[in-house]
Amino acid sequence: MEFAGQTAIVTGVARGFGRAIVRRLARGGARVVAGDINLPGAEETVALVKQDGGEATAVHLDVSSAQSVQAMVDLALQKYDNRVDILVNNAGIQILKPIEETTDEEWDRVIGVNMKGPFLTCRAVIPVMRKQGRGHIVNIASVGARNGGTYAGVHYVASKGGVLALTKKLGKELGQYGIVVNGVNPGPSLTDMTAEWPRSVIEGVIKNTPLGRMAEPEDIADAVAFLASDAARFISGETIEVNGGITCD
Numbered sequence: 001m002e003f004a005g006q007t008a009i010v011t012g013v014a015r016g017f018g019r020a021i022v023r024r025l026a027r028g029g030a031r032v033v034a035g036d037i038n039l040p041g042a043e044e045t046v047a048l049v050k051q052d053g054g055e056a057t058a059v060h061l062d063v064s065s066a067q068s069v070q071a072m073v074d075l076a077l078q079k080y081d082n083r084v085d086i087l088v089n090n091a092g093i094q095i096l097k098p099i100e101e102t103t104d105e106e107w108d109r110v111i112g113v114n115m116k117g118p119f120l121t122c123r124a125v126i127p128v129m130r131k132q133g134r135g136h137i138v139n140i141a142s143v144g145a146r147n148g149g150t151y152a153g154v155h156y157v158a159s160k161g162g163v164l165a166l167t168k169k170l171g172k173e174l175g176q177y178g179i180v181v182n183g184v185n186p187g188p189s190l191t192d193m194t195a196e197w198p199r200s201v202i203e204g205v206i207k208n209t210p211l212g213r214m215a216e217p218e219d220i221a222d223a224v225a226f227l228a229s230d231a232a233r234f235i236s237g238e239t240i241e242v243n244g245g246i247t248c249d
């Protein structure tokens with residue numbers, strides 16, 4: 001098992017990609033601390049991991065709060081051998097509005113979760129990974145950061161552009177400590193986040209995707225598992241496109 005004996009932290013785990021990522025890492029032998037603002041949802045994910053024969057712990061997390069992030073990291077250290085091998089920044093929110101209708105508060109909220117969140121989690125785990133002399137960080141951005149988005153708010157697309165830049169910057173800054181930092185740009189997927197998308201938008205996505213379907217959470221989880229594993233030990237600062245060929249150019 002590629003993650004045997006390793007401790008992983010995953011954010012935004014109550015459903016969607018996060019749930020699939022937690023299950024995938026746990027199937028690989030990782031002990032996973034699974035954080036979400038929706039604690040009952042995180043607990044459901046952990047129950048699924050246990051059914052699969054894996055090990056995970058659910059924790060209430062507001063990824064935009066430094067205090068909440070630190071409490072999650074402290075729990076991981078205390079519960080699973082005083083180490084953090086893998087951090088997956090997956091929590092994200094979306095508000096579907098044109099720019100003229102977007103309020104200051106909505107801008108701050110989306111940037112706070114999607115962009116400040118990964119900054120806070122990285123800042124909290126890096127001292128632990130430095131001490132270990134190794135660590136894998138995987139940031140979930142979006143194809144929208146590359147192509148302006150299919151059906152997304154300006155704050156969302158801007159926040160994901162920030163995640164791409166953060167990934168590059170930390171890849172450069174942390175290589176000297178044995179820490180690799182990479183990202184995944186998922187293509188559109190039918191999760192709760194996209195539940196409000198009109199049928200015509202979904203049909204357009206499928207039509208414009210060479211592989212002829214939308215992403216499944218497991219497609220994203222497998223890419224995350226690769227980047228979190230030793231197989232990706234010499235890749236850093238990169239973000240891989242997992243979108244069925246939408247951006248092949």
Ligand SMILES: NC(=O)c1ccc[n+]([C@@H]2O[C@H](COP(=O)([O-])OP(=O)(O)OC[C@H]3O[C@@H](n4cnc5c(N)ncnc54)[C@H](O)[C@@H]3O)[C@@H](O)[C@H]2O)c1
Pocket residue numbers: 011012013014015016017018035036037038041061062063064090091092093113140141142143185186187188189190191192193194
């Ligand atoms: N679904 C897509 O089409 C798509 C495409 C590209 C990128 N993404 C990105 O992938 C990630 C997961 O997307 P998804 O579709 O599974 O979304 P989702 O809405 O189904 O799940 C997001 C999870 O994040 C949690 N969350 C929200 N705010 C939080 C906070 N403050 N602290 C901790 N947890 C919080 C939610 O409770 C939820 O469990 C997001 O970062 C999203 O932007 C999604």
